[in-house]
Amino acid sequence: MTRPRPRPRTPESESETRNPTGGGATAMRLIVPLQGVVQGRGGLILGSLIPCALFYFFQLYLKRHRSPKPGSNPTSPSQSSSNLPDLQRSSSRSNLSSRGSIGPVQVSSRASSIARPNDSPYYIGLDRVSEDPYHRLDNPNGIIQLGLSENRLCFDLIEKWLSENTKDSVMGRDGGDLSISGIAPYQPSDGLVEFKVAMADFMSQVMGRAVSFDPSQMVLTAGATPALEILCFCLADPGNAFLVPTPYYPGFDRDMKWRTGVELIPVHCRSTDNFIISITALDQAFNQTRKRGIKVRGILISNPSNPVGNLLPRETLYNLLDFAREKNIHIVSDEIFAGSMYGSEEFVSMAEILDMEDIDKNRIHIVYGLSKDLALPGFRVGVIYSFNESVLVAAKKLTRFSSISAPTQRLLISMVSDTRFIQEYIETNKKRIREMHDLFVEGLKQLGIKCAQSCAGLYCWADMSGLISSYSEKGELELWDKLLNIAKINVTPGSACHCIEPGWFRCCFTTLSQEDVVIVIERIRKVAETCKILS
Amino acid sequence: MAIEIEQPSVGLSKVAVSETHGEDSPYFAGWKAYDENPYDELTNPSGVIQMGLAENQVSFDLLEAFLETHSEASSWGKGASGFRENALFQDYHGLLSFRKAMASFMEQIRGGSAKFDPERVVLTAGATAANELLTFILADPGDALLVPTPYYPGFDRDLRWRTGVKIVPIHCDSSNNFQITPQALEAAYSEAEAMNIKVRGVLITNPSNPLGATIQRSVLEEIFDFVTRKNIHLVSDEIYSGSVFSSSEFISIAEILEARQYKNSERVHIVYSLSKDLGLPGFRVGTIYSYNDEVVTTARRMSSFTLISSQTQHLLASMLSNKEFTENYIKTNRERLRKRYNMIIEGLRSAGIECLKGNAGLFCWMNLSPLLEKPTREGELALWNSMLHEVKLNISPGSSCHSSEPGWFRVCFANMSEQTLEVALKRIHNFMKNRERDRNLKVI
Numbered sequence: 001m002t003r004p005r006p007r008p009r010t011p012e013s014e015s016e017t018r019n020p021t022g023g024g025a026t027a028m029r030l031i032v033p034l035q036g037v038v039q040g041r042g043g044l045i046l047g048s049l050i051p052c053a054l055f056y057f058f059q060l061y062l063k064r065h066r067s068p069k070p071g072s073n074p075t076s077p078s079q080s081s082s083n084l085p086d087l088q089r090s091s092s093r094s095n096l097s098s099r100g101s102i103g104p105v106q107v108s109s110r111a112s113s114i115a116r117p118n119d120s121p122y123y124i125g126l127d128r129v130s131e132d133p134y135h136r137l138d139n140p141n142g143i144i145q146l147g148l149s150e151n152r153l154c155f156d157l158i159e160k161w162l163s164e165n166t167k168d169s170v171m172g173r174d175g176g177d178l179s180i181s182g183i184a185p186y187q188p189s190d191g192l193v194e195f196k197v198a199m200a201d202f203m204s205q206v207m208g209r210a211v212s213f214d215p216s217q218m219v220l221t222a223g224a225t226p227a228l229e230i231l232c233f234c235l236a237d238p239g240n241a242f243l244v245p246t247p248y249y250p251g252f253d254r255d256m257k258w259r260t261g262v263e264l265i266p267v268h269c270r271s272t273d274n275f276i277i278s279i280t281a282l283d284q285a286f287n288q289t290r291k292r293g294i295k296v297r298g299i300l301i302s303n304p305s306n307p308v309g310n311l312l313p314r315e316t317l318y319n320l321l322d323f324a325r326e327k328n329i330h331i332v333s334d335e336i337f338a339g340s341m342y343g344s345e346e347f348v349s350m351a352e353i354l355d356m357e358d359i360d361k362n363r364i365h366i367v368y369g370l371s372k373d374l375a376l377p378g379f380r381v382g383v384i385y386s387f388n389e390s391v392l393v394a395a396k397k398l399t400r401f402s403s404i405s406a407p408t409q410r411l412l413i414s415m416v417s418d419t420r421f422i423q424e425y426i427e428t429n430k431k432r433i434r435e436m437h438d439l440f441v442e443g444l445k446q447l448g449i450k451c452a453q454s455c456a457g458l459y460c461w462a463d464m465s466g467l468i469s470s471y472s473e474k475g476e477l478e479l480w481d482k483l484l485n486i487a488k489i490n491v492t493p494g495s496a497c498h499c500i501e502p503g504w505f506r507c508c509f510t511t512l513s514q515e516d517v518v519i520v521i522e523r524i525r526k527v528a529e530t531c532k533i534l535s
Numbered sequence: 536m537a538i539e540i541e542q543p544s545v546g547l548s549k550v551a552v553s554e555t556h557g558e559d560s561p562y563f564a565g566w567k568a569y570d571e572n573p574y575d576e577l578t579n580p581s582g583v584i585q586m587g588l589a590e591n592q593v594s595f596d597l598l599e600a601f602l603e604t605h606s607e608a609s610s611w612g613k614g615a616s617g618f619r620e621n622a623l624f625q626d627y628h629g630l631l632s633f634r635k636a637m638a639s640f641m642e643q644i645r646g647g648s649a650k651f652d653p654e655r656v657v658l659t660a661g662a663t664a665a666n667e668l669l670t671f672i673l674a675d676p677g678d679a680l681l682v683p684t685p686y687y688p689g690f691d692r693d694l695r696w697r698t699g700v701k702i703v704p705i706h707c708d709s710s711n712n713f714q715i716t717p718q719a720l721e722a723a724y725s726e727a728e729a730m731n732i733k734v735r736g737v738l739i740t741n742p743s744n745p746l747g748a749t750i751q752r753s754v755l756e757e758i759f760d761f762v763t764r765k766n767i768h769l770v771s772d773e774i775y776s777g778s779v780f781s782s783s784e785f786i787s788i789a790e791i792l793e794a795r796q797y798k799n800s801e802r803v804h805i806v807y808s809l810s811k812d813l814g815l816p817g818f819r820v821g822t823i824y825s826y827n828d829e830v831v832t833t834a835r836r837m838s839s840f841t842l843i844s845s846q847t848q849h850l851l852a853s854m855l856s857n858k859e860f861t862e863n864y865i866k867t868n869r870e871r872l873r874k875r876y877n878m879i880i881e882g883l884r885s886a887g888i889e890c891l892k893g894n895a896g897l898f899c900w901m902n903l904s905p906l907l908e909k910p911t912r913e914g915e916l917a918l919w920n921s922m923l924h925e926v927k928l929n930i931s932p933g934s935s936c937h938s939s940e941p942g943w944f945r946v947c948f949a950n951m952s953e954q955t956l957e958v959a960l961k962r963i964h965n966f967m968k969n970r971e972r973d974r975n976l977k978v979i
Contacts, residue, residue: 405820
């Protein structure tokens with residue numbers, strides 16, 4: 001079982017400092033004459049060539065005399081592929097046996113980095129929960145999941161709607177006509193027109209009707225994950241960068257960088273600002289990046305934000321727009337939690353800001369999806385909403401790699417167009433998230449743990465810096481480890497979100513019941529007490 | 536404000552502005568002509584008949600019948616948890632029940648001649664995504680895949696656009712029925728080497744698109760030996776494996792590997808999808824089946840960008856795990872496709888047109904080279920234009936498939952009713968008759 005503590009990448013695995021036997025004396029015998037050579041004629045060149053040559057021959061010697069590893073059998077198809085340590089073993093199979101080739105067949109360097117074991121606590125935590133998931137009856141000592149921002153609070157509403165409207169049919173055809181010829185053939189890869197119309201209206205409704213969305217500016221994708229990646233591919237070349245305010249959703253590091261070759265530059269936000277981005281910090285980050293010779297293509301914001309759960313004020317949105325104009329870069333606004341508001345503040349979409357501005361919309365792109373607000377992550381529904389024609393044209397073509405399944409679109413068209421139902425859903429959802437939030441935050445307060453001010457999202461951003469032994473990332477990860485292995489709860493540490501202040505943790509509470517919350521708080525309390533004793 | 540100073544427009548990426556999506560080729564231009572004037576038996580009998588889309592519509596009735604008689608496939612199951620679990624399920628491993636069903640379906644298609652392990656099935660939203668994903672995994676930007684010509688026009692976009700990977704063609708021609716030869720393989724490899732391009736693998740489509748023919752066992756063995764010698768990968772796109780007219784004629788690379796006890800198999804990856812065999816392209820269901828653990832792990836993680844809706848997985852899992860249904864479907868689908876194929880071959884032959892001898896797929900590879908004014912690409916495109924605008928048939932010119940010999944066309948026959956096919960054949964008949972008559976007139 002992999003240990004939860006993230007292993008910093010040390011050069012242990014690539015140790016090349018093999019001292020020849022005889023240690024110091026031999027070394028001196030080599031070095032002294034070398035020094036003489038360097039100081040004499042031929043100087044630096046010989047002085048550097050000779051050690052290189054010696055090193056090369058030494059490696060050659062070692063290679064020839066390395067005992068051949070036992071040749072393992074070619075992997076049969078029945079071998080499980082989930083045990084990563086096995087992978088390393090099979091790829092170090094004796095190279096010398098394959099016909100004239102050097103080593104086993106290689107994958108691309110892109111793939112090699114992706115295949116490596118997960119070293120982020122975000123992913124490690126998720127893996128641990130799936131190995132030992134809490135269940136009230138079957139596994140009461142299992143790990144309680146607080147690391148996945150999923151909303152389980154309102155499924156009863158959706159199930160009720162399904163049973164009343166689709167006769168329990170997966171295909172979702174009203175009237176029970178299961179005609180497959182309508183949905184089986186090729187559809188436009190960027191989504192059915194009726195679904196776009198339904199989604200445009202849904203987004204407007206979810207955002208309080210403060211703005212309306214035009215279906216012709218929409219491109220639908222199999223989830224918000226590819227929506228973001230596609231935008232990245234359209235707006236930036238490999239080696240370019242996006243500025244991202246921290247703390248940010250750990251998934252961005254994967255979704256936006258893996259295949260695009262794009263860099264993410266963190267713009268640090270502070271608790272004193274309630275983690276709202278400052279233009280000064282943005283400007284600094286922009287300049288520093290430019291100095292490194294990297295071209296900044298845009299800013300990626302999450303609004304409502306993840307992991308903090310606050311909203312960007314109107315003023316900040318205007319400032320961001322001005323900044324983007326000044327530098328001639330894009331803004332991507334991930335608004336996937338817009339319908340998961342529980343506070344009294346008003347959510348302002350980037351689209352609303354643009355409604356009032358008459359110019360320069362070409363740099364603004366919004367990402368949305370149904371995974372959070374409608375709690376349907378399995379159905380894979382994402383949206384790119386852009387004001388830039390060329391981006392829409394390119395993105396539409398790219399959706400062929402990430403299209404939404406037609407029967408799913410059909411099922412959701414009727415659900416999402418039912419404005420009365422959606423209204424009821426939004427209101428009930430809001431109420432239930434708020435109740436759970438208040439319960440959880442109050443529970444933490446009793447333990448002396450304060451949370452950042454938030455009014456949206458499925459989580460809270462808790463300040464546990466009082467519990468960590470040293471005010472550093474190391475201290476934070478030690479606490480995370482304790483919470484995971486002793487308290488047996490999976491929370492996301494701020495360092496996984498690139499937070500510059502140690503001690504913050506994201507706790508998702510919408511996968512819990514009220515009883516679970518009590519248990520979670522109790523478990524945290526036990527660990528908190530031991531931390532206080534030690535400090 | 537007196538003078539409006541124009542701000543430099545905000546830039547887009549090279550990917551966004553490049554032409555590598557290939558949508559300006561005749562392959563796609565024909566579609567536009569069809570979209571503007573689509574044939575309809577009743578409302579537009581003189582419209583363009585779409586024969587450029589490889590879609591399978593001959594067996595919908597079987598799918599519908601299944602859904603009607605098996606309500607459990609189209610329901611969420613007993614109790615609330617069925618829907619809830621399904622809606623929350625976004626694990627990139629995919630539903631186990633669905634992976635098992637896919638593996639078993641793939642085994643059935645191959646008549647049990649190869650076994651498939653559900654743990655090696657990676658799900659993607661369509662074969663398009665599967666091919667792109669594999670390219671990302673097997674090759675770095677600037678590297679190349681060798682692909683035999685003629686090939687599916689979509690590859691230019693799917694394999695190259697976002698990946699930055701190149702395609703180097705393996706030239707095949709009619710002298711040996713467009714089969715891949717060891718010489719052609721070596722020549723392609725050398726060509727890449729000469730351009731200083733690193734070859735990472737060979738990608739074959741078996742049965743072939745656009746040829747509509749399976750690859751022979753001996754050729755498969757040669758290809759496999761070639762990739763082993765060069766220590767590169769082999770991707771076998773077997774998307775038409777269930778559309779072979781006679782079950783005994785399809786040899787999958789999986790069989791070759793099994794016969795060799797999987798020696799050197801870690802370089803082989805199979806792509807499959809339900810878009811052609813099951814006629815469900817709208818559902819977006821594709822898979823990568825790899826014999827390489829690292830590729831399976833990586834592909835699985837990368838599939839987060841292209842997951843199949845859990846609802847769809849659930850629906851298809853019950854359909855594909857029903858052995859009675861799948862056996863009957865595979866058999867019936869094959870027969871109907873064979874019947875269509877015979878119909879079109881006969882129809883073309885009686886019009887004086889020959890096709891490559893085919894045994895699979897949703898199309899035939901038609902030889903119109905005798906009709907070319909000039910045996911060049913331009914001549915072919917001129918003929919294609921006449922077919923599109925005079926005869927009102929959208930067929931795909933060989934040049935869009937990178938065929939080295941001009942005059943060949945891919946003609947799809949499974950995306951329409953039999954009546955429509957009759958109409959299309961009649962139009963071709965008339966076209967040929969008129970040409971004959973015009974030629975005779977010229978002689979006089």
